[in-house]
Amino acid sequence: MKIYTxxxxxxxxxxxxxxxxxxxDNRVEAxxxxxxxxxxxxxxxxxxxxxxxxxxxxxxxxxxxxxxLTNLQTTLFHVGAEISTPYxxxxxxxxxxxxxxxxxxxxxxxxxxxxxxxxxxxPGGNSAASSLHVARxxxxxxxxxxxxxxxVNPLVLAYLNRLSDFLFVAARYVNFLYGEKEPxxxx
Numbered sequence: 754m755k756i757y758t759x760x761x762x763x764x765x766x767x768x769x770x771x772x773x774x775x776x777x778d779n780r781v782e783a784x785x786x787x788x789x790x791x792x793x794x795x796x797x798x799x800x801x802x803x804x805x806x807x808x809x810x811x812x813x814x815x816x817x818x819x820x821x822l823t824n825l826q827t828t829l830f831h832v833g834a835e836i837s838t839p840y841x842x843x844x845x846x847x848x849x850x851x852x853x854x855x856x857x858x859x860x861x862x863x864x865x866x867x868x869x870x871x872x873x874x875x876p877g878g879n880s881a882a883s884s885l886h887v888a889r890x891x892x893x894x895x896x897x898x899x900x901x902x903x904x905v906n907p908l909v910l911a912y913l914n915r916l917s918d919f920l921f922v923a924a925r926y927v928n929f930l931y932g933e934k935e936p937x938x939x940x
Contacts, residue, residue: 769838783899784833790891791829797884798822815930818923821859828852832909840904848908856919863926873938878928885927889920
């Protein structure tokens with residue numbers, strides 16, 4: 754299979770089922786930014802997987818984070834496929850309420866381990882956490898673009914909203930596991 758098709762050379766691309774749209778179509782922008790977020794999560798995973806055991810106290814918790822983020826990457830691929838399916842066509846894979854509840858479970862569990870927020874947290878910390886903060890901002894952009902997609906699945910919007918919250922907590926949790934002091938807003 755060739756990687757290049759040349760079909761997009763004039764500024765159009767195909768949605769699922771072959772409908773051609775401009776590359777600046779909101780659907781294309783939305784699934785493109787999902788891909789960006791997914792890539793940034795991949796970068797975070799590459800940092801997490803290079804952890805030397807002596808760098809972290811609770812290795813099993815780090816392994817759990819790696820597993821959750823790896824599964825999340827697959828889910829994001831499917832969210833992109835759902836967004837790229839034109840309205841009225843069968844979506845081969847759909848988000849469910851369970852996907853949102855799963856994010857909420859991790860948000861609640863990990864957040865319970867963290868120090869209470871008393872100041873605004875600045876994006877940063879170690880490389881893995883910083884990458885998760887960047888992924889969070891990309892997801893927020895995806896959410897802003899997705900609200901303009903005609904007949905978008907409401908669960909997609911809810912999932913993206915919860916996902917950005919999840920990534921914020923995940924970044925804080927990773928910093929916590931590494932014993933990294935969170936950067937905070939200075940008055």
